[in-house]
Amino acid sequence: xxxxxxxFKNSADFVVKEVEIAGTAAxxxxxxxxxxxxxxxxxxxxxxxxxxxGANGWGSSAxxxxxxxxxxxxxxAICEGSAVLIFPKSNLMLEIKAIKVPERSPDExxxxxxxxxxxxxxxxxFSSNIGLIRNKMKRPDLVVESFAMERTVSKLNIVYxxxxxxxxxxxxxxxxxxxxxxxxxxxSGQLEDYIEDRILSPFPQFLTTERPDRVTYNLLEGKxxxxxxxSPTTLLGPVNLFSFYESPDDYTSRVLVGSFYRLVRLLAFxxxxxxxxxxxxxxxxxxxxxxxxxxxxxxxxxxxxxxxPIFEALLLELFIELIREASIRLPQPIxxxxxxxxxxxxxDAIVSAGLASNQMVIVVAMTAIAGFVxxxxxLNMVIRMLRFPFMILAATFGFLGMLIGxxxxxxxxxxxxxxxxxxxxxxxxxxxTRFKDVFFRxxxxxxxxxxxxxxxxxxKAK
Amino acid sequence: MxxxxxxxxxxxxxxxxxxxxxxxxxxxxxxxxxxxxxxWLFLMQGLLIFPHLWLFNRYYQDFKWKGLIAFLYGIxxxxxxxxxxxxxxYTLNVWAYPKTPTFVIMLLVVIVLFYLMMSRSETMVxxxxxxxxxxxxxxxxxxxxxxxxxxxxxxxLGETKFSDLQxxxxxxxxxxxxxxxxxxxxxxxxxKVNSRKVMIYGGVWLLFFLQMxxxxxxFFSVEEFRLIPEPIMYMLKSxxxxxxxxxxxxxxYIWLAWSFIxxxxxxxxxxxxxxxxxxxxxSRNAALFCILLLAVGTQxxxxxxxxxxxxxLQYAHLxxxxxxxxxxxxxxxIFGKRRGEESA
Numbered sequence: 001x002x003x004x005x006x007x008f009k010n011s012a013d014f015v016v017k018e019v020e021i022a023g024t025a026a027x028x029x030x031x032x033x034x035x036x037x038x039x040x041x042x043x044x045x046x047x048x049x050x051x052x053x054g055a056n057g058w059g060s061s062a063x064x065x066x067x068x069x070x071x072x073x074x075x076x077a078i079c080e081g082s083a084v085l086i087f088p089k090s091n092l093m094l095e096i097k098a099i100k101v102p103e104r105s106p107d108e109x110x111x112x113x114x115x116x117x118x119x120x121x122x123x124x125x126f127s128s129n130i131g132l133i134r135n136k137m138k139r140p141d142l143v144v145e146s147f148a149m150e151r152t153v154s155k156l157n158i159v160y161x162x163x164x165x166x167x168x169x170x171x172x173x174x175x176x177x178x179x180x181x182x183x184x185x186x187x188s189g190q191l192e193d194y195i196e197d198r199i200l201s202p203f204p205q206f207l208t209t210e211r212p213d214r215v216t217y218n219l220l221e222g223k224x225x226x227x228x229x230x231s232p233t234t235l236l237g238p239v240n241l242f243s244f245y246e247s248p249d250d251y252t253s254r255v256l257v258g259s260f261y262r263l264v265r266l267l268a269f270x271x272x273x274x275x276x277x278x279x280x281x282x283x284x285x286x287x288x289x290x291x292x293x294x295x296x297x298x299x300x301x302x303x304x305x306x307x308x309p310i311f312e313a314l315l316l317e318l319f320i321e322l323i324r325e326a327s328i329r330l331p332q333p334i335x336x337x338x339x340x341x342x343x344x345x346x347x348d349a350i351v352s353a354g355l356a357s358n359q360m361v362i363v364v365a366m367t368a369i370a371g372f373v374x375x376x377x378x379l380n381m382v383i384r385m386l387r388f389p390f391m392i393l394a395a396t397f398g399f400l401g402m403l404i405g406x407x408x409x410x411x412x413x414x415x416x417x418x419x420x421x422x423x424x425x426x427x428x429x430x431x432x433t434r435f436k437d438v439f440f441r442x443x444x445x446x447x448x449x450x451x452x453x454x455x456x457x458x459x460k461a462k
Numbered sequence: 463m464x465x466x467x468x469x470x471x472x473x474x475x476x477x478x479x480x481x482x483x484x485x486x487x488x489x490x491x492x493x494x495x496x497x498x499x500x501x502w503l504f505l506m507q508g509l510l511i512f513p514h515l516w517l518f519n520r521y522y523q524d525f526k527w528k529g530l531i532a533f534l535y536g537i538x539x540x541x542x543x544x545x546x547x548x549x550x551x552y553t554l555n556v557w558a559y560p561k562t563p564t565f566v567i568m569l570l571v572v573i574v575l576f577y578l579m580m581s582r583s584e585t586m587v588x589x590x591x592x593x594x595x596x597x598x599x600x601x602x603x604x605x606x607x608x609x610x611x612x613x614x615x616x617x618x619l620g621e622t623k624f625s626d627l628q629x630x631x632x633x634x635x636x637x638x639x640x641x642x643x644x645x646x647x648x649x650x651x652x653x654k655v656n657s658r659k660v661m662i663y664g665g666v667w668l669l670f671f672l673q674m675x676x677x678x679x680x681f682f683s684v685e686e687f688r689l690i691p692e693p694i695m696y697m698l699k700s701x702x703x704x705x706x707x708x709x710x711x712x713x714x715y716i717w718l719a720w721s722f723i724x725x726x727x728x729x730x731x732x733x734x735x736x737x738x739x740x741x742x743x744x745s746r747n748a749a750l751f752c753i754l755l756l757a758v759g760t761q762x763x764x765x766x767x768x769x770x771x772x773x774x775l776q777y778a779h780l781x782x783x784x785x786x787x788x789x790x791x792x793x794x795x796i797f798g799k800r801r802g803e804e805s806a
Contacts, residue, residue: 020489286558289708397562400570403715405724407574410592414585422584428591429584430470 004029004086007075014078019044021085029074030083036100039063040083041223043096047085069093076148079199082227093236101125106132109210109232111377117297118213120233129227132212137219141199147177155229156191159215164222166448169238171226172419188233191226195256197417202385204244204378205418206235224419239425242438244376245269250441265373265383266439272370273409275401276313277394279363283309285398310395312356316364317387319346337375376434465583473663473726475647475767479589479640480667482724483546485674486692486717487772488554488636489568493679493687496630498615499622501676507634508668515644515660518787522648532735535642538782542639543728544755545771548762550721552784556762557695557714564763565756571722572752572759578726579733579748589723596716603709604677604694607701608706611680618769635779636772637671640724642783646731 004027013033019026021044028041043064052068059066067073069091077084081099086092106128109121122129131143140160143452148155148171156177160170176195177198188208198206207223208230209215215225218236235366236243247264250258261399282289283302290298305312323342327335348366350356354374367387376379386409418422426434436442467475493500527535550571551564578586641642648655678693681700690696697711699724708710729751733741740747762771 188713271611286708286711289706289711291704295707370555397570398558398716399711400558400567400718403718404574407719410576411574411585411589412583414589415581428588430591 002076003028007071008078019085021087022048024051024087024089027086028083028086029078029086031078031081034081034099034101035083036098039098040096043098044085047094047459059092063097064094066092066094103128106212111374112209112211114248114250114252117248118211120212121210122212122234124230124232126155126227127234129212130157130159133215133219136216142219145174147174148284154368157227157229159219159225159227161219161222164220165224166222169222169419169421170224170421172225175224176419188226188228188231188235191228192235195226197420198415199408201412201416202382203241203413203416203423204376204382205239205416205423206237207239207376208233208235208378210234211248216242217248217251221281229377231427238417238421240418240421240423241413242266242427244374244379247375253441255441255443260437262441263439265375268370269383270372272367272373273386273390274402274406275367275370276317276363277390277405278386279360280309280313280391280394281398281402284395298359301359304354305357306354307356308395309360310391312360313364313391314388316347316350316356316360317367317391319350320364320368321384463651465587466652467587467647469651469655469659471587472647472651473656473659473666474590474716475584475587476640476644476663477667477670477718478651479595479643479724479727480637481670481720482640482727483549483717483721484636484639485523485671486694488633489675489678489693489711490691491636492609492630493684493693495623495626495633497626497628497684498617498679499614499619500630501618501636501672501679502699503627503630504634504675505668507631508637511641511664511667512637513659514638514641514783515664516646516657518641519648519655519660521716521791522645522792524791524798525645526535526790526794527646527649527735531786531790534786535646535782536732536735539643539728540758540790541771541778542642542775543725543732544758545762545775546725547755548771549768550718551759552765552768554714554718558711563676565760565805567761568756568763571725572756574722575729575755576748576752578722579729580745581750583707583730587725588728593723596719600713600716601673601714603701603713604673606703606709607670607677607681607697610701611677613680615680615683616639616676630778635776637667638783639775639779641729642787643727643731645787646734672775673690682771712780752800 001018002332004016005014013029013031015028015030015032017028019028028040028044046061047058047064069086073091074084074086077093077095081097081100081101083096085096087094097299103125104123106120106123108119112121114175120132122132139161141164142159143162145158147157157179158170158173163179171202173195180194192204192206193199198205205398206226207218209218215234215236219225223236226237242289245262247261247265250262253261254387279442287295287298302309307315320346321344323339326342327339330338343365347361351361371380371384371387372434374383390402390405393405395401397404413424414428415423426438489500492504496503525537547568549570554567555562555564578589674694678687678697681697682690682693687693695710695713698713699708701709703709732751733744733747736747761767
């Protein structure tokens with residue numbers, strides 16, 4: 001008994017009890033903070049009944065399993081929240097699954113709300129999460145594969161539709177998960193670090209979501225979902241840049257409306273990155289590009305501003321970032337107040353104080369709104385970050401700087417892949433069968449296979 | 463593993479490389495030499511692209527990329543790139559950045575080129591796609607000038623002397639620069655490339671350059687071409703549109719992106735000519751290449767150097783796109799056949 005206790009470092013909530021099951025001495029071990037005591041007692045009573053009746057396979061039921069005693073398995077089972085009955089004489093152990101950890105209801109995630117459609121979200125329990133998906137997709141080819149990490153209790157699960165997902169993509173995911181070092185991880189972000197194609201790229205290579213409906217339609221497109229056992233966040237891959245612009249709202253709205261807003265979101269990508277840089281370029285280098293009527297107005301507005309446009313832009317952009325950070329950390333009602341006070345009052349005060357022009361406030365506000373249009377918070381953050389180097393390039397070299405930045409950005413995106421699938425597909429390389437799905441919400445939902453690995457001329461390239 | 467590309471990717475790369483830089487400037491030299499007859503002279507010359515590409519497509523396997531031939535083409539393409547770089551530096555200095563040292567502008571171009579060269583082959587092959595919307599936008603800008611077109615500028619014909627037509631024929635070769643890249647890029651396309659596809663590509667190329675010549679001819683009188691070395695840019699500058707005062711400023715950056723990618727394709731081709739042993743040290747090769755390019759490019763950024771390098775390229779093109787392929791392919795076919803007979 002002491003040996004087992006030592007294995008769990010004599011933790012105060014670890015319990016080992018000597019019990020007798022149908023006349024046989026046994027040890028019952030469990031974490032008192034993780035099990036449902038009533039369920040364990042019930043299982044023990046049932047077990048005694050089955051042993052008394054001499055039933056075959058007395059140890060096996062929906063929530064119990066018997067096997068030869070093994071210390072590592074004992075540790076894993078107890079850490080997972082099971083109660084384990086050890087029979088020292090017969091060298092057997094019986095696992096009773098009666099986990100009881102607090103679980104919240106599957107509410108809609110706060111940062112992924114939709115107007116129409118399902119209002120459910122994942123919770124911190126994989127079994128409940130997969131239940132939500134199976135409830136939506138009642139089909140036998142929905143496959144779950146579990147990967148247990150040696151010497152740790154973290155479990156990873158991949159979910160895919162066997163008839164939709166490309167086998168090479170599924171195999172790639174399997175290999176990457178199998179090759180992970182045996183370390184505990186606590187968030188999907190840590191997991192991404194291990195399985196991404198290029199870790200130093202600012203662009204996310206997996207789509208993260210807490211929405212079952214989003215996972216469902218991505219599975220139907222042939223993607224693979226990766227769940228950890230303790231996080232509501234799911235990773236979806238392979239993705240392309242355009243996947244981050246798709247919202248569940250697209251499929252619950254009218255065809256034309258959904259298409260229109262998808263195009264608006266894609267336009268917002270360019271606006272959010274390039275608009276402040278464009279304004280700085282025009283004001284610093286290329287004011288002759290403006291029509292004469294506008295030039296007069298713009299000049300009169302900026303003539304009293306003592307600072308160059310880059311300073312104005314950096315001041316306001318940093319101010320917007322501060323407001324955003326503050327409103328996230330504060331309780332929701334106060335956060336909204338801070339955003340309003342910051343946005344309107346301080347913005348107006350900055351203009352009145354002559355630190356920034358009206359036009360710059362308009363540009364920065366439009367850019368901020370364009371940035372928040374992206375349905376994915378990860379890409380949203382990337383876009384907000386990228387506008388700073390573009391602003392600096394624009395302030396240094398004008399349109400030439402913007403062009404250099406844009407080309408480097410495109411080359412980077414072309415080099416990027418998600419699970420070996422090109423990040424800009426189906427635009428580059430061009431795939432006419434999927435091209436229209438990128439820009440339009442097509443009238444019917446047609447699931448398709450993922451584009452295969454990088455291929456040139458139909459053959460796998462280096 | 464050998465790189466494989468599709469025929470569509472081949473033609474896109476070839477189109478970007480052939481149109482990359484010269485389409486802004488070839489018109490002036492051609493019109494100065496051939497006057498109003500320039501457009502039909504170019505049309506006649508341009509039709510030669512069909513047999514030219516057809517022959518390349520038919521006999522590309524007889525053109526072996528090794529030894530002295532690879533070295534000569536490597537040097538030639540390097541010089542093409544250096545003169546492009548010099549021209550970009552010169553043009554930006556004149557049009558947009560008169561106070562910025564040309565070296566700084568060229569350095570920026572070379573940095574992008576370095577990043578492109580460090581990218582995987584798929585990126586080099588596909589990057590031309592981002593130009594497609596820009597090309598469409600550019601064509602729209604050019605066609606905005608139609609309302610001021612003077613159709614009679616195209617006539618009368620036949621007034622140019624034969625010697626001037628001869629001179630014009632040489633100038634009309636400029637848009638063909640880079641056609642020899644087909645011989646190399648074709649080796650990456652597995653299997654046959656349909657002659658129909660080759661003809662379609664030739665048609666697209668011819669139509670593009672013909673428009674680039676005819677539009678300025680409709681816009682400016684022949685005499686004005688002597689004053690404007692880049693007629694397309696002047697044409698865009700002269701246009702009155704309500705949303706923008708200087709269309710040419712926007713265009714210059716479209717052209718610049720176009721030129722960057724064209725240079726990237728040349729660099730990609732040069733790197734593929736390197737022997738396998740050297741090719742694997744990619745970052746070192748790319749760094750050395752870019753430093754050398756910058757060193758040579760900065761020598762070619764003056765007005766006189768741009769003019770001289772442009773003239774040199776017209777003659778070099780005749781050697782590298784016509785004479786040398788003809789000699790090498792014929793030689794390999796004749797000697798290859800003899801060797802085959804002897805061994806039989």
